[in-house]
Amino acid sequence: MQFEIIAQDKKTKARIFKFKTKSGTIKTPFFMPVATKATGKFYDSNDMKKIKVKAIIANALLLSLEPSAAVIKSLGGIHRFMNFKGIIFTDSGGFQMYSEHLFLGVNENGIRFRNPFTGQRILCTPEKDMQIQLDIGSDVAMCLDDMPLYPAKKERLIQSVKRTIAWAIRCKRYHDKHNNINQLLFGIVQGGTDNSLRKICAKKLSTLKFPGYAIGGLAIGEPENLMWQATKVTLKHIPEKTPKYLMGLGKPYQLLKAISLGIDIFDSRYPTKTARHNQVFTFSDSTLKLQRKIYKDDKNPIDKTCNCPVCQNYSRAYLHHLIKIKEPNVKRLLSLHNLYFYQCLMEKAQESIEENKFHKLLEESKQWN
């Protein structure tokens, strides 16, 4: 069996999958740091090893622009290219409709982008996108989806769901035919915060029998209660015993809440983005903003319960100092700490599911908000 549920929390829908890919097996729930262009921002594959990162997500569209899928393929695939031995997902490029810098337009054939390196216009079709992801050689590919901005009118949401379904069919057909590397393909459910559209999209994609499903188009500015509602509705209409990936989430307490609803996989730029703005997460003291004066002579590590390479070596005072002198390296250090925190958070989640105490962890996390 490709994916096997090995533990199920009794009070919530939290569970643990054994998630098998061509690059190894990982236990859910897990969090993937974003490595869009085959690197972390301010940290590299070697750093990832030190902070327990077992899976990351890169971006097929952006890598196809620079250095190109052909180059990555000729160098032995993305794992060798960036020297990361864990599991690599590739995002399709649908989300780049959000990028005014790249996005030109969308129609039934695909999404039009401008290549910022050459100025050339390109059309990203479901078939091309699948071939890029196969060439890159990721472990899990994502379908090309049509993601509306928030807020979107109902007509736009309907159009997005129709296209996302049509493209998912095309992605699946192409991928089934050309996948000779044992890559997995996940479908992505759209529908904004509209319950009926979420339901339609989820049910239709379920008939395509993807090995896993993602929920897309959330955490993009909609009220949080609507986000949870859309998540629940979507989950209700996709097969329960498949891995679920909530794309883009999020904040620590949000991850746990999502797990309690039955989500297994996450990715987000949130921990690194906030790290670059000097905010760090802790289990012992809630979040800290290290640029604050109160840390000027604070001898403690960021989190005294943390075993990350940053907390093992540096005080808050030292990190505060690096921030004050605008030393770029501090962005790396804080990113490493926050990513380690997220990995620990997932470990805690797994342990508490195994011990049937997940609801307690979830309760605790409300204080972190």
Next chain:
RNA sequence: GCGGUAGUGGUGUAAUGGUUAGCACGGAGGCCUGUGGAGCCUCAGAAGCGGGUUCGAUUCCCGCCUACCGCC
């Protein structure tokens, strides 16, 4: 001692005889969600002291004080 120049938030500065004296850094608080950033938002905080001119002075004038420069 004489002459010159300058005194504006914590710091560096701007404009101005007439509502809330602008900006930057620093300070406090908030934001960041399938990565265009080292970003964005909000708030607090100032006219050296005394006198004069004026309806009204941070602005013009005088004295004092302080700082810097030059000269004996």
